[in-house]
Amino acid sequence: MSVHQIRKHAVLPPIICRSDKEFLESMQRYIITETERLGCNEEGPADEYYIIYRNVFDKVIEHATAYKSILTSIKKEYDAFIETIKKSQRTAVCLHGKLKSLAAEPTxxxxxxxxxxxxxxxxxxxENNSSKIQSQIHKIKQHRAEYDTKEAKYCPFSKDPSKPIPGMTVQESVNLDALTEYMKHLEDKYAEIKQTMLxxxxxxxxxxxxxxxxxxxxxxxxxxxxxxxxLQFSHQRLQIISQALTSWITSDMSTPFQDFVEQIQKTKCLQGDQGVVEELLKDDPHRAKEAEMTLHYIERFNELISLGEYEKAASYAANSPRRILRNIGTVNTxxxxxxxxxxxxxxxxFFEALFITSHAFRCPVDAALTLEGIKCGLSEKRLDLVINWVTQER
Known part of the structure; x- marks a missing residue:
């Protein structure tokens, strides 16, 4: 076999054993599964992809025991390099933020x-508003102190500002319009009471x-x-003496003047005016014409009743001399x-005038008239008069 043939045979792909092939397929499935689980079909976040491939690389190192040391060294170098890159990125982000803050600092x-x-x-x-408010509060406190000092003279009891205002609800007591209206109502009522008192x-x-x-x-x-x-008595006495003297002068004056006066007295007695001349000559004015004056007083009372002047008649009867009209007969009238x-x-x-007169002259009313007066007052629902009468008659 030639060298060329040997080299040509050497470049052929190596024959992968069955276990290595299964391992590679499992790694490929792991990468696909983890990528899909992260939801990244293409390229996802760098950190997540880095974690996936780092785990795959660790498994490869564990599988390839012959190259474990060299692959471990390579992994350490890559990890150190990647950590350096991450640190640089973090530093860059921090510096970028500082740069932005420094750029925005002048603004x-x-x-x-x-x-x-x-x-x-x-x-x-x-501060100006506070000083004004403080001065107003100080003035209000001064006015309040002066008002309390004046009120203390007339109102000895102490006031409790925490109590609600009579006749107003809590909501109305903090409403300025309601307070103003209520104050006007109180002023009108005060004026009415003052007028009533007068x-x-x-x-x-x-x-x-x-x-x-x-x-x-x-x-x-x-x-x-x-x-x-x-004076009336003196006038009547002088008038009678003058008439007697005139009659005596016109007569033959054969009888003494004293005998002539006695003869006039006898003549008056025969005419029914017994004792008139005698009383005039005795100089006793308290008994002179007492019956005539009493009759005149009663006639005047009846005249007032007939004219309808009942108030004057009541006062007239209550002030009658010797109580001649202060009796049950007048009550019946x-x-x-x-x-x-x-x-x-x-x-x-009549009873009002009667009790007022009796109180003024310290002359008590008799029991019968008092009882009639109380009955009259109760029938007219004048309990105030009844209480006053009973109190002053004790």
Missing amino acids: ALVYHRKRTIQLEAKMRII IKYVPAQRKADLDEEMIVLVKRRDVAENLNKK FKAVGKIRGKPLPLLL
């Missing part, structure tokens, strides 16, 4: 400076002053009445009047 610095200026301006605005009520001190003034005026009235009675539409009950007016 970021300018932006941060602008942002700093804006924030400083906002801080100054906030009309219906009188201060206790004012009532005491009026009582004292009334007592003084009543005393002055009594003094004036006594003086009037004395007012009962006969009954109720008048749109006006107070006349009987109630």
Whole structure:
């Protein structure tokens, strides 16, 4: 066999044994299976392909025992080289990021400076607003302290601001419109109560002053009445004496003047005016014409009743001298009047005047009239008057 023939025979592919062929086919199937499992039909990620082929290379080394040492050395060199490449890639990525950050640093610095200026301006605005708010809070606290000091003089009880506002829900108590409307309602109610107090009520001190003034005026009235009675008595006495003297002068004056006066007295007695001249001559004004004045007082009372002036009639009867009209008969008179539409009950007016007069003059009302007054007050549902009458009659 020639050398050429030998060389030509040497280039023929080696004959692969059955086990090697099966091993190669299994490796080929492993590569295809792992590639499909990773979902990469063509070329996938470098790391994943590297892992697949590294495992195949390890199996080849394990299979080819004759070349195990050399193949292991080759694998180590490839692994070191690949690790160096990966490290270089990681370093390159890191350096690329640093390069980007360094490139963007001037822009970021300018932006941060602008942002700093804006924030400083906002801080100054906030500080100014805060100082204004603090001054307003300080003023409000001062006004509140002054208000609390003034309120403490009139309201000794302590206030609890945590309690809800009466008549308002929690939602309404934090609503400015609802609070404004409620404040207007309270102001109207306060004005109404104030007006009612001015009309219906009188201060206790004012009532005491009026009582004292009334007592003084009543005393002055009594003094004036006594003086009037004395003057009337003197006038009547002088008038009778003047008439007697005139009659005595026109007569023949044959009888003494004293006997002439006694004769006039006897004549008056025969006419039914017994004791009139005698009382006038005795200078006793308290008993002069007492019956006549009593009759006049009763006639005036009946006249007021007939005219429908029941309030004046009630006051007139309550202030009657010697209680001549403060009796059950007067009560029956007012009962006969009954109720008048749109006006107070006349009987109630009489009892009001009666108890006021009795309290002013410290002269208690008798039991029968008190009982009738209480019945009248209860029938008219005037419990306040009944309580007042019972209290002052104790």
